[in-house]
Amino acid sequence: MPELFNPIDYAVPAFIILIVSEMLWVRRRAPEKYDPRDTLTSLALGTGSTVAGALSGALVFSLAMWIYEQRFFDIGWVWWAWPLCFVLDDLAYYWAHRSGHRVRWFWASHVNHHSSQHYNLSTALRQTWTGFIALGFIFRIPVAFLGFHPAMLLFVGAFNLIYQFWIHTEAIYKFPRWVEYIMNTPSHHRVHHATNPRYLDQNYAGTFIIWDRIFGTFTEEVEGEKIRYGIVKQLGTFNLLWSVFHEWIGIAQDVKSAPWRHKFSYIWRAPGWSHDGSRDTSDSIRAQWLQSRQAKAD
Amino acid sequence: MTAELLKLAGSIAAILFIALFARFLRLGGDVRIRSEEQAREIANETCCGFDPVEIAIDKAGIAALLRDADGRHLLVRRHGVQWAGRLLDRHNDSRLDQNFLTVGTGEKTFGSVTLNLGSQASHWAAGLRHLKI
Numbered sequence: 001m002p003e004l005f006n007p008i009d010y011a012v013p014a015f016i017i018l019i020v021s022e023m024l025w026v027r028r029r030a031p032e033k034y035d036p037r038d039t040l041t042s043l044a045l046g047t048g049s050t051v052a053g054a055l056s057g058a059l060v061f062s063l064a065m066w067i068y069e070q071r072f073f074d075i076g077w078v079w080w081a082w083p084l085c086f087v088l089d090d091l092a093y094y095w096a097h098r099s100g101h102r103v104r105w106f107w108a109s110h111v112n113h114h115s116s117q118h119y120n121l122s123t124a125l126r127q128t129w130t131g132f133i134a135l136g137f138i139f140r141i142p143v144a145f146l147g148f149h150p151a152m153l154l155f156v157g158a159f160n161l162i163y164q165f166w167i168h169t170e171a172i173y174k175f176p177r178w179v180e181y182i183m184n185t186p187s188h189h190r191v192h193h194a195t196n197p198r199y200l201d202q203n204y205a206g207t208f209i210i211w212d213r214i215f216g217t218f219t220e221e222v223e224g225e226k227i228r229y230g231i232v233k234q235l236g237t238f239n240l241l242w243s244v245f246h247e248w249i250g251i252a253q254d255v256k257s258a259p260w261r262h263k264f265s266y267i268w269r270a271p272g273w274s275h276d277g278s279r280d281t282s283d284s285i286r287a288q289w290l291q292s293r294q295a296k297a298d
Numbered sequence: 299m300t301a302e303l304l305k306l307a308g309s310i311a312a313i314l315f316i317a318l319f320a321r322f323l324r325l326g327g328d329v330r331i332r333s334e335e336q337a338r339e340i341a342n343e344t345c346c347g348f349d350p351v352e353i354a355i356d357k358a359g360i361a362a363l364l365r366d367a368d369g370r371h372l373l374v375r376r377h378g379v380q381w382a383g384r385l386l387d388r389h390n391d392s393r394l395d396q397n398f399l400t401v402g403t404g405e406k407t408f409g410s411v412t413l414n415l416g417s418q419a420s421h422w423a424a425g426l427r428h429l430k431i
Contacts, residue, residue, distance in 0.1 A: 009305070016312050023316075023323055032327045035378040036320040043313035050309065054302060117380035122316070197346055228343050236375070236382030237407040246407075285346050292347055 002077060004151055007158040015165060019121045025171055026120070033170060037238045039122045044240050045112055046125030056132035064141040064150035073147035085148045086156040087208070089140060093160060094211040096139035097204040101282075107271045108247035109134030115243055117230040119193050124168035129244050163207045164189075174221075184209045187221045194227045197289030200282035232272065232285065247271075329379050330359030337362045340374050344383035348372055354422055356413040363401070363413060363422050371426060373401050375411045384408060387429060394423040401426065 026033040075081045100110035112128040131137070140157065144150050167189040174180055174187045184205040192203040202219040205212050212218035221227075235243060254266040254274075262275035272281035280288075320326075331337050334353045341348045341364045350364035350372070361375040374383035384403045393400040399419045402410040415422055 012309075012312075016316065019316055020319060023320055023325060027323050027325065031323070031325045032329065032379040034320050034325040035380075036317050036326055038378055039320050040313065040317040043316060047306070047309045047313060051306065117377070117382075195343075230380075232346075234344070234377065234380070234382040235407070236377045236384075236405075237409075238378070239407050242407045280346075288347050 001149065001151060004155050007155065007162060011162045011165070015121070015125065018166065022121050022169060022171060033118065034120055034122070035118060038116055038118050039120075041238045041240055041243060042116055042122045042126035045129070045243065046127050048129045048240075048244070049112075049127035049131070052129040052132065060132070060137050060141070061150055061154070063137075064144045064153065067141055068144040068147075068150055071145060071147040075147040075149075077149070077152070081148060081152065082156065085143065085152050086159065088143050088146070088148070089153055089156050090160055090205075090207045091211060092140045092143055093157075093206040094204050094215070096136050097206065098215075098217065099139065100134075100136060101201050101204065102270055103268055104247070104251060104271045104273070105267050106134050106136055108251055109136060111231060111247045111271075112244060114193060114231050115235050117228075117234060119168060119170055119190060119227070119229045121165065121168055123193070123229075124165045130248065133248075160206050168193075180209075181213075182208060182210060188212075188218075190227055190229075191219050191221050193229050195230055195232055196225065196228055197286045198222070198225075199227070200232075200286055232280065232282070327379050329376060329381075331355050331362050331374075332359055337364060337374070340381045341372055341383065344374050344381060345372055345385060354413070354415045354418050357416065358414065361411045361413050363399075363415070365425060369429070371429060373403065373411060382408070386426060390426070390429075392423055392426045394419055399423050399426075 023034055097110075100106040109128045109130045113123075113126050116123045116126055128134070140153065141150070143153055164184070167184060167186045169186050170190065172186045175183075175185050179185065180187065184203070184207055188203045188205065188209050191199045194200075199219055202217055203209065203212050204217055209218065235246065237243075251266060255263045258266055258275060265273065265275065270281045270283065272279050272284070331340065334355070337353050337355055338350055340362070341350055348364070348370070349366055351367050352365040353362060354364075355362045361373065364372045364374070366372070371386040372383055373386055374381050384405070386401065386403070390404055391402040397414055397416050397419050398412055399415055399422055400410055400412040413419075
């Protein structure tokens with residue numbers, strides 16, 4: 001097994017330089033694109049996520065190694081395994097991410113990344129502390145079952161994460177059409193972070209936007225429509241611990257108060273689902289929006 | 299282990315530097331609600347499809363109360379340089395003190411908001427007392 005370095009260690013200085021550069025860029029154009037308190041919350045979430053990852057990483061890696069022992073193919077460390085592993089891991093990421101939005105248990109962890117009402121490079125580092133509890137990794141380690149070594153998976157996964165950093169910006173509008181067709185770009189990812197009804201729960205891609213095109217979750221950014229970022233029910237606070245745990249607390253409260261036959265639904269159904277229909281999911285919000293748009297057109 | 303702790307210390311130092319740098323650059327700003335049109339837009343962004351028929355804006359422009367045709371009341375307030383809001387129900391407590399109306403949301407982290415509504419304050423207090431949902 002080759003000795004692999006952690007690509008993120010080398011990327012962090014670049015992250016800092018790029019965030020500072022973006023701050024200088026917005027200073028003249030739109031200083032409201034950054035809020036110091038929001039940035040501090042995002043970066044604290046990022047640091048906490050690194051610590052949480054370090055604490056749970058060994059366990060996840062051991063599980064991946066166990067799966068690797070039962071592998072289908074002996075792929076080894078041949079050169080073509082690296083790009084193939086990257087693509088397959090990106091596909092696995094797509095499904096993990098999609099589930100992270102469509103199943104409340106997974107959303108409770110992933111919501112941390114979306115709870116900022118800003119969209120800038122610091123938002124990219126706003127990562128979860130509770131990914132291990134949410135078990136989101138179960139989507140990505142099956143690639144090891146095919147015969148890709150967990151160390152290779154970890155390595156390409158780190159590059160995927162690095163790729164996703166720079167797309168969290170409003171400084172870039174769009175790339176040439178062929179790039180926008182294949183790659184996840186700032187434009188596509190702005191759509192993903194938007195709470196505008198037309199954009200809710202779209203563009204789950206990590207690196208390649210083609211997964212969204214294939215699986216029917218792609219939406220193009222519409223020129224001239226102001227994007228609102230964040231979550232449907234904005235937190236309204238910069239409280240770090242509330243930002244981390246609010247959805248977990250919400251699940252616990254709902255499960256406690258729900259009738260027995262609905263308790264489990266508050267865990268596995270879509271965020272916003274309620275047994276009495278008193279709340280809105282992204283689907284119901286989009287349906288209402290389409291209805292009101294149709295009514296206006298008529 | 300020492301290397302990991304050093305990395306963590308470096309990360310904390312970096313985030314503090316970035317947050318302080320953002321403050322130094324005076325990023326952010328002072329957002330206010332300056333018109334009913336703006337309040338209407340914020341309400342629609344906060345609660346999709348909320349179409350207010352009555353609007354009261356705090357004198358300083360940091361919050362607003364809005365009512366739609368169904369009698370739903372929406373409170374919006376400043377959150378940094380953005381806006382956040384909550385639909386109010388009969389469980390939310392409100393207190394009237396002359397021109398000032400304090401509206402609770404029942405959420406500790408969202409908190410309560412005191413709006414200077416001038417002579418409209420008592421009218422809105424009465425509206426909140428009679429919420430049916």
